[in-house]
Amino acid sequence: MKPKVSIITVAYNNLEGLKKTLDSVKTQTWNEFEYIVIDGGSKDDTVSYLESLDNQIDYWVSEPDKGVYNAMNKGIKKAKGEYLIFLNSGDHFYNNKVLEANIKYLEIHDIIYFNLQVNDNEETYIKEYPDVLSFAYFVKDTLPHPATFIKKSLFEKVDYYDERLKIVSDWKFFMDSICKYNASSKRVDIPLSTFYLDGMSSNPKNKSTIIKERQDVLNSEYPLFVRDIEDVIKNKSKIEGLRQSRIISILVKLGFLNKI
Numbered sequence: 001m002k003p004k005v006s007i008i009t010v011a012y013n014n015l016e017g018l019k020k021t022l023d024s025v026k027t028q029t030w031n032e033f034e035y036i037v038i039d040g041g042s043k044d045d046t047v048s049y050l051e052s053l054d055n056q057i058d059y060w061v062s063e064p065d066k067g068v069y070n071a072m073n074k075g076i077k078k079a080k081g082e083y084l085i086f087l088n089s090g091d092h093f094y095n096n097k098v099l100e101a102n103i104k105y106l107e108i109h110d111i112i113y114f115n116l117q118v119n120d121n122e123e124t125y126i127k128e129y130p131d132v133l134s135f136a137y138f139v140k141d142t143l144p145h146p147a148t149f150i151k152k153s154l155f156e157k158v159d160y161y162d163e164r165l166k167i168v169s170d171w172k173f174f175m176d177s178i179c180k181y182n183a184s185s186k187r188v189d190i191p192l193s194t195f196y197l198d199g200m201s202s203n204p205k206n207k208s209t210i211i212k213e214r215q216d217v218l219n220s221e222y223p224l225f226v227r228d229i230e231d232v233i234k235n236k237s238k239i240e241g242l243r244q245s246r247i248i249s250i251l252v253k254l255g256f257l258n259k260i
Contacts, residue, residue, distance in 0.1 A: 004106060005033040005099070005149070006081030010071040010088045012040035015049060017090030024092030026056055030100035034058045034081050038071045069161040069169045076155050082106070083149040086170075087193060091146045094191045102188060110151045110183040111174070114192035116144040121197070131187050135179045135225050139218070142171040146193040154183055167206055168213045172221075179222070 007025055011018045018037075025035055039046055039062035047062045054060075059078050065071045072086060083106050093099070094117055105112050116127045127144070130137055158177050161169040177183035218226050 003032065003034040003081045004083060004103065006036060006075075006079035006084050006152070007033055008036045008038065008072065008075035008079060008084060008086050010038050010040075010068055010075065010086065011042065011046060012071075012089070013042045013044050013046070014089045015042070015044045015046050018046060018049065021087055021089055021092050022053065022056075024096070025087065027096045028093065028099045029097050030103055033099070034079065036060065036075050036078055038065070038075045038078075039063075040065045040071055066163060067166060069163045069165065072170075073160045073163065076152070076160055079152060082152060083112075084152050084155075085149050086145045088146065090198070091193055091195050093193055098192050102190070102192065105186065105188050106149055108184065109186040110154045111143070111177060111185040112149045112188060113143050113185065114147040114188045115190060116147040117191045117194040119194060119196050126191050128189070129187060133178045133185055135175070135222070138171070138175040138179065142168075143174045144193070144195060145170050146195050147191070148174075154181075157181060158183070165213050165217070167210050168217070171214070172217050175217075176221070179225075 009018070009021050009025075011021075022037075035056070035058050037050060037057055037060040039050065039060065041062055041064040050057065050060050050062065061074070065074065068088075075086070076084060087093070102114070113129055115129065118125055118127050129143065133143075154177055158173060158181050162172055163169070165172060178185065
């Protein structure tokens with residue numbers, strides 16, 4: 001029977017993180033899922049660890065890849081589940097009952113996203129996401145892949161992760177799904193997973209790459225949207241200037257102008 005969920009873990013030279021992730025997966029109280037591990041040819045003891053748990057993993061491979069999105073795409077192609085979620089090495093579920101408590105939400109919608117517990121070594125907090133997704137939202141933020149279920153058929157409709165991008169391909173996928181392909185989505189207002197700010201997208205050294213990749217995507221894929229946003233920003237600054245004008249304030253008070 002086709003599994004409802006495939007959990008995909010991408011790993012590379014992070015044995016302790018992988019142990020944390022795998023322990024979180026195998027201790028779930030609801031376990032009717034498929035579990036896939038795609039390792040990029042780790043040089044530590046990852047392979048021997050995976051071999052020791054061979055009977056608890058539906059599919060795993062350890063071989064060189066072309067980057068994290070190439071590895072994630074490998075997982076998508078192997079997955080048999082109706083919904084996919086990426087819980088990469090080091091990340092873990094919020095507790096051992098979250099799948100059991102929330103499997104009921106995996107119906108109809110293409111994307112079901114939850115809140116995310118974020119750990120940045122100094123503090124831990126819950127990041128919440130909006131009820132309604134829009135282009136304006138994706139210009140400044142994205143959805144959390146460790147806390148988002150994606151219908152596998154959506155990858156066949158939108159396309160897999162763009163392997164030309166090093167860091168922001170999941171952001172591009174979510175934005176394309178919602179803004180180009182009108183994918184349906186649902187927000188569930190509880191934390192599903194815990195994410196540690198020690199990966200590529202969180203590294204300050206990669207900030208310039210992230211900005212450039214995002215700008216390249218926006219300029220090539222959404223030029224008219226970008227122009228509209230630039231116009232809004234320009235007009236907003238003009239309106240703010242008018243609001244601060246003493247003469248405008250007097251004219252509003254006298255009833256010559258409506259409030260702006």
